[in-house]
Amino acid sequence: xRKAVFLAVITVVAGxxxxxxxxxxxxxxxxxxxxxxxxALGGGLAILxxxxxxxxxxxxxxxxxxxxxxxxxxxxxxxKGEASPLAANMLYLCATAMFAAVGFAVEIGGLKxxxxx
Numbered sequence: 001x002r003k004a005v006f007l008a009v010i011t012v013v014a015g016x017x018x019x020x021x022x023x024x025x026x027x028x029x030x031x032x033x034x035x036x037x038x039x040a041l042g043g044g045l046a047i048l049x050x051x052x053x054x055x056x057x058x059x060x061x062x063x064x065x066x067x068x069x070x071x072x073x074x075x076x077x078x079x080k081g082e083a084s085p086l087a088a089n090m091l092y093l094c095a096t097a098m099f100a101a102v103g104f105a106v107e108i109g110g111l112k113x114x115x116x117x
Contacts, residue, residue, distance in 0.1 A: 002110075002111070002114055002116055003047050003050075003107075003111065003116065006043060006106065006107050006110045006111065007040060007043045007044070007047070007107065010039045010040065010042075010043045010102070010103045010106050010107060011036050011037075011039055011043070011103075012036075013039075014035045014036050014038070014039030014040075014099045014102065014103065015032055015033075015035060015036035015039075017035065018031055018032040018034075018035030018036065018095065018099065019032050021035075021075065021079070021095070022076060022079045022080070023079055023091070024083045024087075024088070024091075025083075027088060027091060030092070031091065031092070031095050034092055034095045034096055034099070035095050035098070038095065038096040038097075038098075038099040038100040038103065039100065039102055039103035040103060041100055041103065042099065042100035042101060042102065042103025042104035042105075042107070043103040043104065043106070043107035044103075044107075045100075045103075045104055046103070046104045046106075046107035046108035046111065047107060047111070049108060050108060050111045050112075050116065052108075054112060057108050057109070057112050060104070060105070060108060061105045061108065061109055064101040064102070064104050064105035065101070065105065067097055067098075067101040068097075068098050068101040068102055068105075070097075071094045071095075071098035071101065072094075072098055074090070074094045075091060075094040075095060075098060078090050078091050078094065079091065
């Protein structure tokens, strides 16, 4: 039950956070949708990987943080640039990496914290 609660919270929070990202005109709803779905997928991956040991979970959370930071910097740089189909696809890719990493880190951290991992 807690897994589903964490997954629902991650999805809602990711959708809200994605609304505040700087996006080119016309891509705001798509980025919000992609962020929510990617966070849910990242959380699902964490549920599958919940049986890892604590040191491995901490390493995975650190890697997810690095992926998040890199994706956020790339996303902001792309959002400031000139709009094109390639730039839009790269924004989608960055949003997916960013929110999947956050979903994974929050889910695996939460499951380890409550003792279900």
